[in-house]
Amino acid sequence: MSNIIQCECGASIRLPSNTEKRALRCPKCKQGIALTVHATALKTVPVDAGETVATCSICQSSAHASEQLVSCPQCDQIHHQECWAEVGGCGTYGCSEAPAHEKDVSSSQTQRSGWGDEKTCPACSESIKSIALRCRYCGTDFNTVDPLTVKDLRRQVKHESAVGDLRNWTIAIFVMSLIGCFAPIMIFVAFGVLLNKRKELKAAGPIYLVLCYSAAILSAIYSFLMLAFAIISGLN
Template sequence: MADNIVTCECGVKVRLPDSERNRSFQCPKCKKLIALTTDLKVLFSAPLDVGQTAVCPICQSDIQPNESCVQCPDCDQTHHRECWSEIGGCGTYGCQQAPAPVDSDKTSQVTLTAWGDTKECPACGEVIKSIALKCRYCSTTFDSTDPMSLNDLKNQYDRGERVDSMRNSVIGLFVFSMIGILAPLALLISLIYVLPRRKQLSQSGPIISILAWVSVALNIFYTLLMFLFFILSN
């Protein structure tokens, strides 16, 4: 349903699954935590104004000028965006935006991280929340909430570079396949590139995978047309 769709600050429209309608949700693209109100409206973040000071009522720490923060629409308290999203609402007791109390019978079902409340960013060394997929200090993003070493971070970047390289290659093949007169050559190149990389393509996202197979199909179609035209002309 349309009321389950929110727009992240990065511009991506995200559908909220029923299991995530507790207002603790993360954008699958930019990895930023999305702060939602009780009526599932996105609270867009902004840094503090020059000279402004604030203490997050959730973590009880000072909000730094370069940190993303959100303001409660009901009580006007300023929060860290990550803190708001982590608990699913305002940290002020009695506020209409505060999260509903957790049923004590269900608390044992809540998934907790095995690494504690905080972890160290492998890039800048700052202490960040254990659930963070993006460092609030250096903006480094992580594939997992598990603590990472520098080697783990390097491997993550290497995987990202391979995916980017494959994405660019597939786009190039698709553009090349649009040149009908070169279809036989493009078909050969497409088959040599796509067939051995079927598994990697499936991990690169549906759009890239579809483009790869569409380029193969187009080249087959154009090659058959050229073959039929050659036969008919003779």
């Protein structure tokens, strides 16, 4: 059986060789992949609108329309695909598909292990070099060489998405400020972004902070010229 599967988003994912590490996520769309103890992907079934289903054994909540469910091949209990992928197995106590419980490791010990020879990729669970900023198996990029958990990876993805949205908005504000008739509106928008998102703009890149300042200045100039023209026209 091939150890490479296809995610719904189209990405090819290499299944981990270590069957104990089953908390797997797609490196592209970050959707959880439900794996059995034999490292085979469980088939998911979407819940139709209005359909009554069982309660997830992990989160203890009912499934809703458009959510993906998996059924444990051993105990037949229903789980959310995300819940199964999050814990790395079945939520039923004593089931052979349940994840193996490991001894707690202190945070300092985990931190030190990041500077050793290897660390674990939080997306595909493969072992990679401790200094790697990209997983050579799934291609996931990391913003630090320190070991990351799945939650850390989620936070990184959300941050990158927020930064990308802010960059797009800044470009749109600058383009709109070049159109003189929008100046009275864009002056408030540009200064509002500068007041509330200045640190985020600086982190997104100096060019975006410059663009936002330029948009505010251009809008102020256009607004002043429009006001002056209106006053002169009124006097005449």
